[in-house]
Amino acid sequence: MESLNRKYHGVDGEQSVSRYPYVDAPSVMMTDAFNERGLPLTDYNGVNQLGTMQAQAVAQDGERVSTNNAFIQPIRYRRKNLTVKVNSEVLKILIDEHRRAYGVVYKQHGRLYTAVASKEVIVSAGSLNSPKLLMLSGVGPKEHLHELNIDVISDLAVGENLHDHVTFNGIIIALPNETATAVDDNQLFNEIKLYKQMDVKHGPLSASGPLSTIAFYKTDPSLPAPDIQFQMAGVKYMEYFKELVAYEGVNIFPTAFYDAILPQTMNLVPKSRGKLLLNATNPHGDPLIFANYFEDPTDIMPIVKGTRFLISLEDTHAFKSKGAYFVKKPLEACRDYDWGSDEYIICLNRAYTRSTYHPVGTCKMGPQWDRKAVVDPRLRVYGVAGLRVMDSSIMPVVPRGNTNAPSIMIGERGVDLVIEEWRETTTKLVKYLV
Template sequence: MRNICGSLFSNKKTLKDLIIFASIFGLAIIICCALVVFGATINKNAAETDKCATETVGVTDGLISNLFSTINAAKCELSKPELWPKDYGKVALTTQLDAYDFVIVGAGSAGSVVASRLSDNPKLNVLVLEAGGDPPLEAEIIGLSSTLHRTKYFWTDYAERNQNCCQAMKDEKCYWPRGKMIGGTGEVNGNIFLLGHPNNFDRWVLSGNDGWSWQEIQKIYKRAIKQMPNQLNSQGRLILNNFDPLENYDELTEMIFNATNELGFPQINNTIDGIKIGYTQNILATVDNGLRMSTGKTYLAKVERIRTNLHVIKNALATKIHFSGQGKATAVEFILQDTYKFRVKVNKEIILSAGVINTPKLLLQSGIGPHAHLQKVGVPLIKDLKVGQNLHDHGMLPLMLKFGQDIALPIKPTDMQSIFDFFTQQKGALAASYTLMGFINSKNFSSLNTEPNLHLVSHTLKAKGDPGSFSFLGIKDELVQLFELQTQNFTLLQIMGSLLLPKSRGSVMLRTSDPTAPPLIINNYGNHTEDRVTLLQYVRYVQKLVETKSFRKYDLELVHVPIPECDRIAYDTDEYWYCYVKYFFISSWHGVGTCKMGPIKDTTAVVDARLRVHGVKGIRVIDASIMPDISSGNTNGATIIIAEKGAQMLQEDWS
């Protein structure tokens, strides 16, 4: 079947002719394409043919059949198994696992990079344990990846209730999704690549983490985007491009740029040199030709099939690290396919790249963490460290505005034309994104030389009757219904505001000693007074946008979302908006910090500047959980660079 798909897909002339034909026949053919894409079966028997109003001599049927074949071939090409590493789990079930020099837990944004770089050296053998399997096709299609939430491709966890945040969500619990597949969350995120502000990393150095300055981060980044062959045949690289622009967003872009220009904000052309005050739509992303380019594909899968010293076991949940009497990590225990228990020996090091929740969870399950907590859940202590503390996230606060005047609306990703465009050319709404965003300092809107503390991360249009993120994020049904009653006759502008320098801190702990039990997440969004004040300033800033000539042209008005508790307070007072914050300030899924990097004298640190876990031998943490303080902007970019730097350290130490 794969050969047939490849042959059909490679016929460029046929594809071109069919596209022309489709434009002539228009909507009828596109409807048929949509049916094929979503798995509908076309019954070609005589009974079905009789339903058609017009007879054919067979030419039209043949062309349509060829069109179906071409689109299905494109689907095969986009989802072929060769895009992903082979599963060594099948071998593990039939033979005893050998000892490995390195075992990496997690094949996400960080683990995939580390595995690729470590296996550059043919003298080192590397095993990767990934709790999920291969990504589905929806993960590769940027416009459909959000449909995977709450499926088997996600870790779907919820934090404990908190009176200062997420009160509008079902069960009043913040949602903590993470990707559970090759590529990890990098296979389902927004693809945005931002390194942050220079001060982010220079502050890490000031807190005792030598080698992590902005200058060093820039060097690592420049190396990551280039193919750098050397004596070890280095492979894999960071692939970055701009998104294809969404159609019909020019009018909105002009409106936003004009309004922010009225308030004195410049347009930014480059964010790689560090974010700065202003607005931009020139954002790099991990995409190429309309497809996602996660590190699971561009690093791990690229090398695994050509190297004998790198193995990947999928659907393997790591449950415990074993130690020798001298405190040296010697083995990793894992469960394969929810059934089979394995223990693999490690000669050199175990690398934890399981993410901000699962990395500290595995350390805690293995006896590394706060003594009192481990004693409470019945896990024997190996090393008393502040594992799981310092959890923080940018968080986000949605605001909705309704248009009094018409504005051009974009084509929906699920329109039939969008489906056709994507599967024939990897173009259109399913391959595009709108990335206009702003960076401001809420304490001094007029100053351009300060460090931003607010990220206006999303400006998106929603057609009449579309509740926007209020439905997608898991907001209580009754609040969504009240919101829809107010907005059903209006086109909406949705703006998301995120804290770039959050002060609130939470934790990740164990519920029980059972490694398959969900984690205990306490996120504490909005607990710190300064965070709530900054969010209030964000609301006041959006209100300033509403007063600009550009926004007034469209009669934009901030939507008053009905919240019974908050509506007992005078509307638009500071107290009202603080109430709104505790309902709608939610996770932006940028969690970091639970294995904080810092020197041994820092009693809150878990790893040192070379990412080695304090007080034990043979374990490093290489993922977003090592950040002492969060980077400014979407954290996937910084996580990839952390992985590149961590891999460089491993190469230096074991060359």
Template structure:
């Protein structure tokens, strides 16, 4: 039961850590709360290039995790976070972009020394095998394949959007992971031959799993970390066999931006006042634990598509285009907004008839918190994103909504994206999205009714889908639009920054640039929670980069000690 390293969490970063540390000869224990996905038994829905089935499978998610989004009195919503080997990379949309060089240079200047663009680019290259591009920006030998949706597979809806972008001065960029800037592009994906390649598939191949010095423990929850004074000595876990302790001089948290801070706080590391109130003995008073929570707030617009403009049944990549543009809003960098274009909106018959534009604030400034309400590991933390609390985020999301409306008015798109409407991922939409026969039958009926006549379709959209919210109603009424945005903003599922890296003098810092928890010996964090702020990108590839860089750091520092 004694190891050199214990890695807590088998998600996107944990799989990287387990691979790299065990390759160097150290005895590694990888602990994952969810089920395993070994190479010879990866479930069909996870392998599928269309992520909707895996994302909607409750067996792969934390069931009791909820979050407050905007502080307006609404009840917390269920927040979908992966609980399966591979983490988010096993259920996400597979989008593989990196963010801008300025993001990482700002990380470095804010106290995360050694995390500038020139420092992180080698690790972006190291993680990937780019199947389309080479040159200074790309790697060819990494474990994770990166391929792009072919323009020949674009649906009529996507082609029409490309023409609309061009008409508004936003032009095509062949390589979205090349030089960073405004434009639209085919989407880079962690995908090979139409099938997902998760972090678990890429980093925990059979040859890796067969290493005698790597032990994988799935369906096991970490109850708490164990210390001798301020030195880590191991972890206490729970699974079907009961409680068990494991020892190691180095423990690395890779449980994600919501659960890594929760584990720290349950173990006595965090804001001392909160811990004392819960009866948790204080090991280290670090008030930044669980603070600085960030995400990309998102709003969506959908439209009905005629058969000729829908996604082809033999194409699995339903997110076919990604765009970035500059809002020009004071106090914000360029290329601060993003739009993903979805060629079908869900797995069911109604979703296959709808295309969706998902717009988000790509460089957000609002921050929230992760707070314990109970010392038990069975009680999820209280998550409060506090979206749109920073005026810059609220105003840019409204501005972006108007940009989408202008886009839909362009000649190329107005004849393809019919009867556009603001679409919300509310509780009712989530119920209808569950994969079951009842929802298939229900959405089949709605789809047939929408096909029958434009008049009937508009009535259904206004009375059933949107409950009366029309695009023109929102655009022409600032107060109405503000209220709608706040009530219907949704996540991008990119939580970060709750154990942020920084200088020791920074009162909000939790980890140093080597991922070491400040004031604690032998304990590190190596996931999205250490990011000083959320980069201008889907966060899966940046998270894997963080793990690659910190694995290298751990091994280098251990050799020197």
């Protein structure tokens, strides 16, 4: 594997990025199989993403380092200019008659409160809740807001341009007993107890099982960058199929103990676009999500090609040496097709569609002439002064990879923009007074 290039990897900063201290045999098997099939071992946080590797993660000493752990907790009780209101939900952005945002109304423990902003209101609620909050506040498509008797302050395409790295369930790799990492309830309890007692975490629970293996693949060699990403999840074989039949979700916790692998073939360059609307029955409740994943039928083809490549891993020495194999039993909704055929894979895509939790685009950033744009290049909401959005909802197009780091980058860059703008304002005011 490439050595970590200091051009792409720092050694300081608030949030740690490292490799897990523990890697289990099935995860190594998957990485070896991808490599054996022609994907080079690489550092996907370096110059080239095409290839496979053991993932880097926001973790340190075997523990996840969330953005809350890294950025908020260290200063939460030390800075007078930071107040965190837990168990609270913002219900509306307050906007005055001059179309300037000046605060928010929020609910905490059943009571309503108002918070007033001295400079700006910044929305960072994610690709689903940021558009919901804007629409509740009168910023959104006028036809939809009129239907809900919400006064329109700025007619914008809020909630549109929704897209995601779509994938599907239904392809599963079974592991024999000598390769599986599954444990019984007593062993699991002991592992958890041991993990909690460690000062420096190690062992199975200090990692994420097969999630450690990542691969990026081009379905066409002429493409400028990979259009498919493979991610793995560890599952209990019998529990997985019971839940899949009921379609109530997939139990993948804890990820370290499993006897089957659920590989996810993700389309990194989706063309289809969906939208998000307020729920007319209860606008403050869960929004209505119209994912519209395969509006453009060509979005399925990269997944079909990627899945074909994935299935070919069964012929590798890595798989054969561990006794791993694909379960070739057609699922109920696709029983009329031969397992592994293009028709079967297409059916799985449509019948067992799954999000990879990378939704973006619902408050799209773009120039003012773009009818779909909600925020400008400085993340300011069009038509409302003193209001910005800083999260993955502003992405015009989803990146070819996970959205966690890019979302953090948006926050970092957004803060720079705010500081820069208000510093300029202060400088201009001082010059005027002098």
